[in-house]
Amino acid sequence: MPKSWKTTAATTTHKLALKLRRKPNLKPQPQTGVQGITVIDDVLSRDEMSSVLTYLESKGTTWSQATSRGPRFGEAPRQHWRMSTDDAAIADALWLETGLQDAMRSVLPPVGSTKPSSLNTNIRVYKYNAKDLDHFGAHIDDHDDTARGRTEYTFLLYMSDGDLCGGETVFYTGSGRRTREVFRCVPQAGRVLIFRHGAHECLEHESAMVTRGTKIVLRSDVCYM
Numbered sequence: 001m002p003k004s005w006k007t008t009a010a011t012t013t014h015k016l017a018l019k020l021r022r023k024p025n026l027k028p029q030p031q032t033g034v035q036g037i038t039v040i041d042d043v044l045s046r047d048e049m050s051s052v053l054t055y056l057e058s059k060g061t062t063w064s065q066a067t068s069r070g071p072r073f074g075e076a077p078r079q080h081w082r083m084s085t086d087d088a089a090i091a092d093a094l095w096l097e098t099g100l101q102d103a104m105r106s107v108l109p110p111v112g113s114t115k116p117s118s119l120n121t122n123i124r125v126y127k128y129n130a131k132d133l134d135h136f137g138a139h140i141d142d143h144d145d146t147a148r149g150r151t152e153y154t155f156l157l158y159m160s161d162g163d164l165c166g167g168e169t170v171f172y173t174g175s176g177r178r179t180r181e182v183f184r185c186v187p188q189a190g191r192v193l194i195f196r197h198g199a200h201e202c203l204e205h206e207s208a209m210v211t212r213g214t215k216i217v218l219r220s221d222v223c224y225m
Contacts, residue, residue: 020094054126065082082124114152127215154222165213
């Protein structure tokens, strides 16, 4: 079992309150030359990221290995650690308390008659260790219909700590010999990456190999109603 992020002392018998500070100066950076990808820096401080993982651990959430059956079964090769939980408190704290919803209001367009409403309560945290050659190969993220609406965008919060090299989220267009890289997002601590998903909208992307240290990333989705 991998070592977890350095967290403050927590009890497993009481769920911790999760409080995140509002960031009034968040500045979304839509990427030029590639549609549907936005980067927002400094969404969480290191102490806040630590408190999120402490909160998860206080719920009894544990790490398990994520693997796939491989391309033969239509699955991207993957090997890393993951933990997941259904938690509205984390979803709402990340989207509302930080001010991210307001910051993204003019960036995320309507989809048909629906508009962005909240984050998916399905919270997943992935951990990639360089020493284990952890990776997640090229794939696309698809829609999901939830109680909060249909997911339209992937939400990634990079929580990497320490001396990290590699682990970028890399996007591609084309196929076969015509495949080319169009964007590479460095997993800087506190950075959020939001990008369009769905079988016909999502760019193929992968988590590049971590060459030094450990990459931690929280995954959710932007729901539309």
